[in-house]
Amino acid sequence: MSQRDRVSLDLMAPDLDSAPAKASPTPDWMKGALDLMAKLEVHFGKLAEHEDGKARERGMLNQVISPLPIPPGVATATAAGALLIASAELFGPRVGWVWDVRRVTVSGTQGSIATSDVTYLYKVSTPTQASAVGNNLVNTFIPPSTGNQPPTYQPGLGACLVLPGQSLMISSQLNGTGTVTGSEQFIVNWDGIQIQQDWLGAYLL
Numbered sequence: 337m338s339q340r341d342r343v344s345l346d347l348m349a350p351d352l353d354s355a356p357a358k359a360s361p362t363p364d365w366m367k368g369a370l371d372l373m374a375k376l377e378v379h380f381g382k383l384a385e386h387e388d389g390k391a392r393e394r395g396m397l398n399q400v401i402s403p404l405p406i407p408p409g410v411a412t413a414t415a416a417g418a419l420l421i422a423s424a425e426l427f428g429p430r431v432g433w434v435w436d437v438r439r440v441t442v443s444g445t446q447g448s449i450a451t452s453d454v455t456y457l458y459k460v461s462t463p464t465q466a467s468a469v470g471n472n473l474v475n476t477f478i479p480p481s482t483g484n485q486p487p488t489y490q491p492g493l494g495a496c497l498v499l500p501g502q503s504l505m506i507s508s509q510l511n512g513t514g515t516v517t518g519s520e521q522f523i524v525n526w527d528g529i530q531i532q533q534d535w536l537g538a539y540l541l
Contacts, residue, residue: 397535399532400531400532400534400535401529401530401531401532401535401539402529402530403527403528403529403530404435404436404437404527404528404529404530406426406427406435406504406526406527406528407426408523408524408525408526409421409422409423409426409427409506409523409524409526410521410522410523410524411506411521411522412519412520412521412522413508413515413516413517413518413519413520413521413522414518414519415518415519416515416518417508417515417516417517417518418465418508418509418515419455419506419507419508419516419522420464420465420468420505420506420507420508421505421506421507421522421524422460422463422464422503422505422506422507423463423503424462424463424503427463427503427504427505428498428500428501428502428503428504429498429499429500429502429530430500431500432500432532432533433500433530433531433532433533434497434498434499434500434530434531434532434533434536435497435498435528435529435530435531436493436494436496436497436528436529436530436531436539437491437496437497437498437504437526437527437528438490438491438496438527438528438529439488439489439490439525439526439527439528440457440475440488440489440504440524440525440526441486441487441488441489441524441525441526442455442477442486442487442506442522442523442524443486443522443523443524443525444486444520444521444522444523449479449486449516449517449520449522450479450516450517450520451479451480451481452479452516452517453479453508453516453517453520453522454476454477454478454479454508454514454516455476455477455487455506455507455508455516455522456468456473456475456476456477456506456507456508456509456510456514457473457474457475457476457477457489457504457505457506458472458473458474458504458505458506458507459472459474459496459498459502459503459504459505460472460502460503460505461501461502461503463503463505465507465509467505468505468507468509468510468511468512469510469511470510470511472505473510474489474496474504475489476510477489493540494539494540496528497536500533504526506522506524
């Protein structure tokens with residue numbers, strides 16, 4: 337073989353030094369670790385999204401469901417003993433909202449009232465004595481014969497809902513009869529929850 341042929345063969349031979357090194361296979365334990373890390377990343381990502389969703393939901397619920405600031409009602413009975421505590425504006429929800437009444441307490445200026453001072457809670461569309469009838473009656477307040485604890489009505493969830501166009505009313509009368517101590521001042525305090533009407537179903541679940 338001539339010198340020229342040997343040079344040609346040398347040029348045609350692969351350059352082992354310049355060839356890329358073959359990557360070492362990934363160990364099984366490392367594959368498992370990488371797979372676990374990927375799964376954890378997905379899991380915690382979904383968890384973060386879930387928590388963000390819950391926070392947004394809580395924020396929304398706080399806007400559509402909240403404690404109800406019903407102002408106390410105060411009135412003085414007539415000399416003949418007729419009492420009416422009523423206001424469509426103060427004691428009823430505005431359009432688009434519903435009230436869930438959870439407590440109503442009737443008392444006198446000194447806390448206690450006479451055992452004969454029976455009063456009635458109504459849910460009405462027109463807050464006048466003419467609406468103090470059995471069909472509108474919600475509760476009867478009978479003062480205890482002993483002690484100074486004023487009579488209280490505490491309905492459960494959704495048991496006393498007041499819809500738009502309705503209001504709460506306290507009266508000494510039922511179907512045209514009934515009186516309390518003449519010239520006595522009475523106070524009604526109430527608590528509840530106000531709910532945006534579109535969310536009422538979710539609230540009651």
